[in-house]
Amino acid sequence: MAYTPQFYPGSSSVGINRRKHMSGNVDKLRDIPEADVVAAMGHRAPGADYGSTHPPLKEMGEPDCPIRQIVAPTAGAAAGDRVRYSQFADSYYFSPSVPYWRSYWGAINCKGCDPGTLSGRQIIEARERDIEKYTKTIMDSEMFDPALAGMRGCTVHGHSLRLEENGMMFDMLSRTEMGKDGNVYQVKDQVGIPLDKKASLGKPMSEAEAKKRTTIFRFDGVAVGGKVGARKNDEAIEALHHMWTLRSKWGFRPE
Amino acid sequence: MVTKSDTNSVQVEIVPSRFLMPETAQRLLCEIYKNGGIRRIMIHGPNMPREVPYGPGKGIPIEANRNLLVEIGDQAIELRVKVGRIRLEMESEDYLGGLKAACERALPFSFQFRQGKFFHDRMTTSDYAKYGKVEDERILGLIDPKAKKDKLAILSEDMVTFKEDEER
Structure with a gap:
């Protein structure tokens, strides 16, 4: 029987969502044009050539290495692209992906x-054409919500603050704005430089939808220790205790 | 033993469950102002810089954060913060009922309304280092220790007067 990784314990909706993020089996909710994602990232103009740090691998003449023969390079590595990043901040108010889970998604x-x-933000670095592909996947999927998450290269402040009146996460640089049609528009790139053209990121999730899709345990949503007065730890806590026990015993090692 | 204050003033903190848009902030501040009895008021919230403070876009103006004028009475103030908390010192408890009703009228969502002690009344070391001995002690508790000297406001009992043109 083929092995299926479990990724994460717990039968609560948060546990299930965390498993979805880690497995990469996430729902696609929207389709943001690639040019808009590239413009929002701000590393190159849409349609411009990719910068490179070395010639394409085929022209370089790589050394005879068994690992290089086993592992096929990514498109960005094969072309010699620069390394670039995309960074997100996620609100504590039921944002779909709390930072660790986007990292796990990326790493796996x-x-x-x-x-x-980091404390309030999450960054992924990769070769330029690879990071563009990964960022588009994030922004098109349930790992992103235009109101509760935002691509922020600097001045990421906002994840732990109350939401604004219109339900948007506070952004000091006003990189996104709520349009009159109910769609959220990206008006600046991730470091606050205005875009030539606004990019629609779609409608934000309703509060109920955000609570359904979130990966955050919260006392007013799915509490990790159960409801007050009816304590019942999520399996995640038991798994955590189990790991800590093993870790402590391993570290103790009496001779 | 509880030391009794020698004044009848009360201090109140209003914390809305969301950050206020400038229009709602103006509506709330106007209602609070109309209720009267304000001795001191402090508006608190995250900073809204007028230009990108750092990074590759440093120095680019942020139009959304500029010219956010709030008119209270016959005064106009330029907002520099996203209003998230308002602390008030009222002349007496008689004004509290009206103040709460003002908040209920102006805010379309829930808020916390707390009575307590929110302004300090003795000078801290930082206050002294920055301002020396101050003549008008109402300024104590209104000073943001991180703010520049010109970024503070004093509310008098009769009218609003500002040092320079900033509030923080």
């Missing part, structure tokens, strides 16, 4: 990328 499902999780 994306070849040749370097994900990193």
